[in-house]
Amino acid sequence: DAGVIQSPRHEVTEMGQEVTLRCKPISGHNSLFWYRQTMMRGLELLIYFNNNVPIDDSGMPEDRFSAKMPNASFSTLKIQPSEPRDSAVYFCASSAGGFSRHEQYFGPGTRLTVT
Amino acid sequence: AQSVTQLDSQVPVFEEAPVELRCNYSSSVSVYLFWYVQYPNQGLQLLLKYLSGSTLVKGINGFEAEFNKSQTSFHLRKPSVHISDTAEYFCAVTKYNNNDMRFGAGTRLTVKP
Numbered sequence: 024d025a026g027v028i029q030s031p032r033h034e035v036t037e038m039g040q041e042v043t044l045r046c047k048p049i050s051g052h053n054s055l056f057w058y059r060q061t062m063m064r065g066l067e068l069l070i071y072f073n074n075n076v077p078i079d080d081s082g083m084p085e086d087r088f089s090a091k092m093p094n095a096s097f098s099t100l101k102i103q104p105s106e107p108r109d110s111a112v113y114f115c116a117s118s119a120g121g122f123s124r125h126e127q128y129f130g131p132g133t134r135l136t137v138t
Numbered sequence: 139a140q141s142v143t144q145l146d147s148q149v150p151v152f153e154e155a156p157v158e159l160r161c162n163y164s165s166s167v168s169v170y171l172f173w174y175v176q177y178p179n180q181g182l183q184l185l186l187k188y189l190s191g192s193t194l195v196k197g198i199n200g201f202e203a204e205f206n207k208s209q210t211s212f213h214l215r216k217p218s219v220h221i222s223d224t225a226e227y228f229c230a231v232t233k234y235n236n237n238d239m240r241f242g243a244g245t246r247l248t249v250k251p
Contacts, residue, residue, distance in 0.1 A: 027181070054237055056237070056239075065241065065242075065243045065244060066182075066228065066241040066244075068238065068239065068240070071237055071238070073237070078237070079238060114181055114182070116181075116182075118237070125170050125172070125187070125189070125232055125237070125239070126184055126187060127182075127184070127239065128184075129174075129181030129182040129183070130181050131179075131180060131181050132180075132181050
């Protein structure tokens with residue numbers, strides 16, 4: 024199994040530009056999570072999906088952030104417009120249903136730098 | 139909402155020494171508890187989990203943790219650490235009936251030769 028795949032691994036962009044982060048969960052997993060990790064705030068849950076439906080987006084910082092999951096094998100996190108304070112490592116994770124639903128598998132992350 | 143507190147931000151230890159990384163949680167309902175490890179420039183990897191049953195759980199790489207409901211703790215232990223155990227360790231908690239997992243601030247374990 025390839026694990027959770029994230030792209031790009033690194034992104035450097037200028038303030039005001041649109042940024043799109045991509046995630047492919049593990050095949051067969053029906054929950055997907057987006058996290059942000061910074062030195063100041065640690066690991067924060069931004070949003071999670073069950074069966075492609077957003078369940079809790081209370082962690083999304085503001086309207087500049089949006090996430091979609093058009094099908095079971097793909098999700099995007101978009102920031103428009105980006106700001107320097109959005110610089111962080113963004114992780115995607117997925118989990119299976121049933122008794123294993125709490126065991127999350129993380130991707131390698133996307134390191135975003137907004138200048 | 140549930141939350142976790144990791145009591146030590148950094149733990150330096152010599153190789154082959156025992157180590158304990160402390161974690162306390164708070165929640166008004168039953169919870170599941172986890173320890174994850176993050177190596178440099180990588181995502182988090184599950185070390186072990188407590189869902190129910192025996193309060194002593196064993197994980198990968200020789201780690202174990204004990205769930206203590208009365209003290210609301212879930213401390214991680216290893217009897218003898220290796221240089222390769224140097225990493226960031228995160229305690230996490232989720233309620234039994236949802237997927238909202240909350241992570242602690244992390245403990246950086248540094249194993250010295």
